[in-house]
Amino acid sequence: MTGIPxxxxxxxxxxxxxxxxxxxxxxxxxxxxxxxxGTKVKVLNSAPSGPLLVMVRGSRVALGRGLAMKIIVKxxxxx
Amino acid sequence: MEKIRVALIGNPNVGKSQIFNNLTGGRxxxxxxxxxxxxxxxxxxxxxxxxxxxxxxxxxxxLTAHSIDELIARNFLVEEKPDVVVDIVDASxxxxxxxxTLQLLELEANVVIALNKWDxxxxxxxxxxxxxxxxxxxxxVVPTIATKKTGMEELKDVVVEVAKAKDKGKRLAISxxxxxxxxxxxxxxxxxxxxxxxxxxxxxxxxxKLLEMDEEVLKLVSKSPIxxxxxxxxxxxxxxxxxxxxxxxxxxxxxxxxxxILPQVFRGAxxxxxxxxxxxxxxxxxxxxxxxxxxxWVVFRFTFDVSSPFSEAISMCFSKLxxxxxxxxxxxxLASFIADGLFKGLGTVLSFLPPIxxxxxxxxxxxxxxxxxxxxxxxxxxxxxxxxxxxxxxPMLIGFGCNVPAVMATRTIGDEKDRxxxxxxxxxMSCSARLPVYIVVGTAVLGAHAxxxxxxxxxxxxxxxxxxxxxFRKTLFKGKPSPLILELPLYARPTLKSTLIHAWERGxxxxxxxxTIIFLVVIVVWFLSNYPYEAVHQGGEVMIxxxxxxxxxxxxxxxxxxxxxxxxxxxxxxxxxxAKECVVxxxxxxxxxxxxxxxxxxxxxxxxAGIFTPVTGLAFMAFTLIYIPCLATIGAIYRETNSxxxxxxxxxxxxxxxxxxxxxxxxxxxLLGFT
Numbered sequence: 001m002t003g004i005p006x007x008x009x010x011x012x013x014x015x016x017x018x019x020x021x022x023x024x025x026x027x028x029x030x031x032x033x034x035x036x037x038g039t040k041v042k043v044l045n046s047a048p049s050g051p052l053l054v055m056v057r058g059s060r061v062a063l064g065r066g067l068a069m070k071i072i073v074k075x076x077x078x079x
Numbered sequence: 080m081e082k083i084r085v086a087l088i089g090n091p092n093v094g095k096s097q098i099f100n101n102l103t104g105g106r107x108x109x110x111x112x113x114x115x116x117x118x119x120x121x122x123x124x125x126x127x128x129x130x131x132x133x134x135x136x137x138x139x140x141x142l143t144a145h146s147i148d149e150l151i152a153r154n155f156l157v158e159e160k161p162d163v164v165v166d167i168v169d170a171s172x173x174x175x176x177x178x179x180t181l182q183l184l185e186l187e188a189n190v191v192i193a194l195n196k197w198d199x200x201x202x203x204x205x206x207x208x209x210x211x212x213x214x215x216x217x218x219x220v221v222p223t224i225a226t227k228k229t230g231m232e233e234l235k236d237v238v239v240e241v242a243k244a245k246d247k248g249k250r251l252a253i254s255x256x257x258x259x260x261x262x263x264x265x266x267x268x269x270x271x272x273x274x275x276x277x278x279x280x281x282x283x284x285x286x287x288k289l290l291e292m293d294e295e296v297l298k299l300v301s302k303s304p305i306x307x308x309x310x311x312x313x314x315x316x317x318x319x320x321x322x323x324x325x326x327x328x329x330x331x332x333x334x335x336x337x338x339x340i341l342p343q344v345f346r347g348a349x350x351x352x353x354x355x356x357x358x359x360x361x362x363x364x365x366x367x368x369x370x371x372x373x374x375x376w377v378v379f380r381f382t383f384d385v386s387s388p389f390s391e392a393i394s395m396c397f398s399k400l401x402x403x404x405x406x407x408x409x410x411x412x413l414a415s416f417i418a419d420g421l422f423k424g425l426g427t428v429l430s431f432l433p434p435i436x437x438x439x440x441x442x443x444x445x446x447x448x449x450x451x452x453x454x455x456x457x458x459x460x461x462x463x464x465x466x467x468x469x470x471x472x473x474p475m476l477i478g479f480g481c482n483v484p485a486v487m488a489t490r491t492i493g494d495e496k497d498r499x500x501x502x503x504x505x506x507x508m509s510c511s512a513r514l515p516v517y518i519v520v521g522t523a524v525l526g527a528h529a530x531x532x533x534x535x536x537x538x539x540x541x542x543x544x545x546x547x548x549x550x551f552r553k554t555l556f557k558g559k560p561s562p563l564i565l566e567l568p569l570y571a572r573p574t575l576k577s578t579l580i581h582a583w584e585r586g587x588x589x590x591x592x593x594x595t596i597i598f599l600v601v602i603v604v605w606f607l608s609n610y611p612y613e614a615v616h617q618g619g620e621v622m623i624x625x626x627x628x629x630x631x632x633x634x635x636x637x638x639x640x641x642x643x644x645x646x647x648x649x650x651x652x653x654x655x656x657x658a659k660e661c662v663v664x665x666x667x668x669x670x671x672x673x674x675x676x677x678x679x680x681x682x683x684x685x686x687x688a689g690i691f692t693p694v695t696g697l698a699f700m701a702f703t704l705i706y707i708p709c710l711a712t713i714g715a716i717y718r719e720t721n722s723x724x725x726x727x728x729x730x731x732x733x734x735x736x737x738x739x740x741x742x743x744x745x746x747x748x749x750l751l752g753f754t
Contacts, residue, residue, distance in 0.1 A: 020326075025145060029564060031329035032141040034175055039333070044355070047364045050460030051469065051563050057174040057333070060354070062456045064463070064562030 004075065006041065007052060007068035014042045015073035022070040033061055035071055082130045083242045084159070088152055088183070089167030090176055091138035092449075092568035094195045096120075097225035097577045098167055099135045102235070105580045107135075109588060112151050118490075126235040129242070134161065140175070142182045144295040156188050157280060162242040164188040165234070170200035170207055170222070171569060173345055177336045178329075180216065184250055187281040190218045191237050197222040197230070199569060205347035212344040217250040226574045255331045259324075262316045263287060266309060273303045290316060291325040354449075354569045361450065367457040374450065375476060378441035382480060382511075386433035393433070397426030411616070415609060419668075424601035427664065428594040431481075432586050434511045438480035439585040440578060447573035452565055459563045465545050466552030468492055469563040471501040475544070478508025479537075482708060484585060485510075486715040494561035499720055500551055503729055506708035507544040509537050512660040516703045519663050519678050523685035524696030532697060536704050543705065543736065600661055600710075604654050607631070608668045623669050628654075642702070642741045643695035652702065658709045694748030698741040706737035 003018040017039045020027045034057035035041070044060060045053035052068045054061050063071075089095045099107070103122025112119045120135040136155060137148035144150050156164060166183055168176040183190050194209055213220040219237045223230030254260055266286035271277050276285065276299075288296040289309065300306055316324065361370055401418035408414035445451045451473060459469025470492045478485035485505050492498040509517075517536050521529040607627040609615055614625035623629060632650025639649045647669050655662035663681060670684045685691070691699060707730050708716065717726040 026562075027323065027326050028143070028145070028329065031326045031333075032143075032178065033564065033566070034178075034333060036326070036330040036333050038330075045358065045362045047460065050463065051456055053358070053362060053456065053567065057337070059172050059175045060358075060567040062452070062459070062469075062563055062565040062567055064459065064469075064564070066559070067562040067564065 002074075003072035005069045006043070006054065006063075006071040006073050007046075007065050009043045009046070009073060009075060011043050011046045014040060014076045016040055016076065018072045018074050020071050022067075026067070026070065030067070030071065034059070040076075041071075041073060080125075080128060080130050082132065083162040083239075084132045084134065085124075085163045085165060085238055085242075086134045086136050086155060086161040087165050087167060088136045088156075088179070089138060089195075090140050090169065090172075090179060091566065092452075093138075093167045093169040093176065094225040095135065095138060095167050096581070097574065098165070098193060098195065098223065098231075098234075099133060100577050100580055101225060101228050101231050102131070102133050105576070107584065109584055124235070127239055129239050131235075131238065140179060142179070142186065143291070144293050150295065153186075156183075156186055162189060163191055163238050165191050165193055165238065167193045167195050169196050170194045171196050171203055171205065173207065174333075174336055174341060177340060178332055181251075181253055181332050181335065184216065184218070185253060185281075185284050185287060187250075187284065189241060189247065190216075191234070191241055192216070192218055192220040193230070193234055194220055194222045195225050198224045198227070199571070200347075203347065203352060205345065207346075208344045212340070215251055215340055215343060217248050226572075253332070253335060255328055258320055259290070259328065259331070262290065262312065262320070266290070266312050269305050269308050269312065270300075273305050276300070276303055287328065289313060291328060352569065357570050358453070358567070361453045362456060368461070371454050371457050374445065374454070378438075378445065381441050382434055382438040386437040389433035390430040393430045394426050397422045397429075412609075412612060416605065419609075420602045420605035423605070423664070424598040427601050427660070428590070428598050431512070431594075432590065435481055435484075436582050436586040438477070438511075439484070440582040442477065443578040443581040444573050447571065447578060449568045449570040452567045455563070455565055456567065463563075466548050466556075466559075467501065467504075468494070468497040468561060470565070471497065474501055474505055475508055478505045478510060480511055482506050482508065482510045482712040483715045484588075486712060486719055489719060496556040496558070497561055499725055500548060500556050502716055502719055503551060503725070503732070504544040504548050506712055506729065506733060507540045507547065507705065509540045509704055510659070512658065512709065513704060515660050515678060516655070516662045517700050519666070519681045519685065520691065520696050520700050520703075522679070522682035524691050524693045532700065536700050539701060539740075540704055543740070547732075547736070600654065600658055601664065604628070604661060604665055604668065608665070628665070628669065642698050642738070642745055643692065644699060644702075645690055647690055648699055652706065655703060656707050656710065658711065659703060662703055692748075692753070694745055694753045697748070698744040701744055702737045702741040704737075705733055705740055707733045 006015070009015050017035055017037050019037055020030050020035055039056060042055040043052060044055050049065065051062050051064050054063055054068070087095055087099055099120065099122065102124045104124075107120045107122045110119050110121075122133045124131045124133055134155070136152040139146070139149045139152050142149055142153045142156075144153070155161070164183060166180050168180060180190070180192065192213075194207065194212075200207060209220045209222050219241060221230055221234045221237050223234055255263065263283065263286045266289060267283045270282040270285050276282070280299075285296055285300065289300065290313070300309060320327070360366055363370075401422040404417040404422065405414050408417060442451070445454070455469045455472055458472040462469050462472055471489070474485045474488040474492075477488050482505055485508065486502050489498050489501045489505070492501060513536070514533070517533040518529065521532040525532045608623060610627055611625070615622055628650045629646060631653055632646035632648075635649045635653070636644075636646045644652070647666065650669065651662045651665040654665040663678070666685060667681045670681070670688060707713075713726060713730065716729050717723065720726060
């Protein structure tokens, strides 16, 4: 199964980060906050537009939708 | 007495300022980092015969050279070499917090870990083995609960001990895996040859930073004779390990934390916390914005309702003092100077203190409770569409209190374009100083409908700010606002003391920065309205039309004629440039009113003088709202943008916009048949 952008992951679902695309500075910033490949993430809040709230490494991080498009994840099986 | 220097560092929202307040007793010297606009706090603490100078470093997740806060923190640690670095780690969020800790170890700082929010971690059902953590990292770990002042004595003990200890002991060796470790060793070896560098900096850290292509370290090393040798190594590393070594190293650090450290020290499932429940409501698609507006309204009412009696009491005190001066000082010039110049000036400045204090009290409560970050999240949905950053919203909110701290608060916006844009539209948020102008003029010209007039000014400001933001985004700052990345902390009960200290600090900064200017202006207004003395004071009569202020007003009257403003209105605006609330004072002075008149008195006099029609009065209110930020705000804009170009731009566009809007109001009024 190939990855999907984090922004498309439905609320409440968990996934594993496959890669972070985008500019160098952005990738670095996200990596510092814990978005590195292999990391488990969970979408806590997501509306059709606007930012997402993502649980990553025990902290809640708000991400703009555009940013969340650049994080490619593989959804975990199950519900 | 022995003196040591202790730096406090930590991620945002870990309770760093509470620990700072606990250690220093809340007495801080607040200044700026040299050459920077970032705030620096310092304080002192005495413990067991040792005097500790406590330096609060900016809150940061990392120590790269990419953000100004991180660079300040890092440069301080590298260049100033404090005796001890207290790394404040949020026990309820170990994994992310330890990332900074690993970087501090790499920097070979003399680290002591304060494992704060110990109680929060407990309540979440986490079990943390602090002793084991200390053993693995090779640095002391002290569990603390800053909000309850628990663990502070132990922390001080350990800090003093560590400062005195000669041997640092064995630290955790951070291994990045074979190919990386090899190249790091090679580069470390080369770097050691430069004795000047290796005496001053930890060489392994330099090597790692070079691999990460850190601009500052590259600059530092580029002057060294060994630079060519290093460059060859770097190029080879890039070839073998790929371009993005920095991200790879970040990944490695996280895997050390999650695979090596945490399994040994941390146990606990993640239960559904109160935070998740509250977030369901506060971040809700439908309720999020209404809840936010309600919160904002409460803070706003709180600020103005609670502070107004204090402000009134202060004003009254000084006007009484003025009366006393008038009674007992026989020389009329001196009496007038003391009563209407000195005391009035002091009264004006001090009457600002209560609203600023209570505003920041309200904002600090929102911030400390964890709600403020949620507000940014909720508002990002809206702000993004307007071409503004989600974080722009907090400075806008503060702008309703005072634009000076609001402009200062734009520091939390990382991207420069977003920041300047937010600064430029911020003065359109009606600050509390403009309220008296709206009230006085509104009451005078609109009578029973004054409240509608006042409210419409706030709305007008918001609408204009949105329009200008969209316009600037389309023209000056092309592109989209930078994306939101923001950590939402756990909700917490704010502590009264730290909130009070925060509010008091802001108030004091206002007194220092803006107070002096306002005070001077009142004195200047007094002078310009009382001199030339003989011409103004003729046989007990006050002939204000002979004063300098009148001359100034008359000289610009023609420009304002299309707006229906007479010389008095023009002169008042002239003084409002320096501080907007001075508009009311200037009008009062020009109408020959005494200090006891109060807002109602000024309104009454303004009405009977017939200076404004309802339409021109409204235009005057709008003009006061929009034209030129006050002098203190201009000062803040210059300090924050560090550019005369943007400062002058802010002044000029404000003036032009004010004129256009006022003209539209007057023209519309005429077309609708009002006179």
